Amino acid sequence: MLKKRFKGSCHCGEIEFEINTNFPELTTCDCSICLRKNALMVKVHESDFKLIKGEDFLSEYQFHTHTAHHYFCRQCGIYPFHRKRVTPDFYGINVFCLEGFDATGIPIRKTVGAGMD
Known part of the structure; x- marks a missing residue:
C-alpha cells in the first residue's frame, strides 16, 4: 500500500508538520504519560x-x-x-493532530509501556 502525506498541527497552529504513512496500525500505550494524554498514535x-x-x-x-x-x-x-524510546529513529504521531484523518478500519494495537524497564 502506498504511503499518503498528511499535514498535522497543534491546536494553536504554531507547530506544523507532515508525515507519510499508510497507517498499518494505530497504537495506544498504558505508560503513565500516555494514559494521561490519551493519544492514539501512528509510528512513522x-x-x-x-x-x-x-x-x-x-x-x-x-x-x-x-x-x-x-x-x-x-x-x-x-x-x-514524540521520539520513541525503543525505536529512536521513529516518531509516535498523535493522529488527532492530523488534518482530515479518519481511523475507521485501521487496527488498534495496545502496547505495554507500563511494564517496560
Whole structure:
C-alpha cells in the first residue's frame, strides 16, 4: 500500500508538520504519560516526518530512562508527537493532530509501556 502525506498541527497552529504513512496500525500505550494524554498514535520513520514550523514552540518532556522525547506546544499544550524510546529513529504521531484523518478500519494495537524497564 502506498504511503499518503498528511499535514498535522497543534491546536494553536504554531507547530506544523507532515508525515507519510499508510497507517498499518494505530497504537495506544498504558505508560503513565500516555494514559494521561490519551493519544492514539501512528509510528512513522524519521524519514517520513518533517517539521514544517514551530521548532521554537516545542517543549520537551522526558522521564524514567530519559530516552523518549515527548514534545508539546509551549503555547497551547497539545502533544503532537514524540521520539520513541525503543525505536529512536521513529516518531509516535498523535493522529488527532492530523488534518482530515479518519481511523475507521485501521487496527488498534495496545502496547505495554507500563511494564517496560
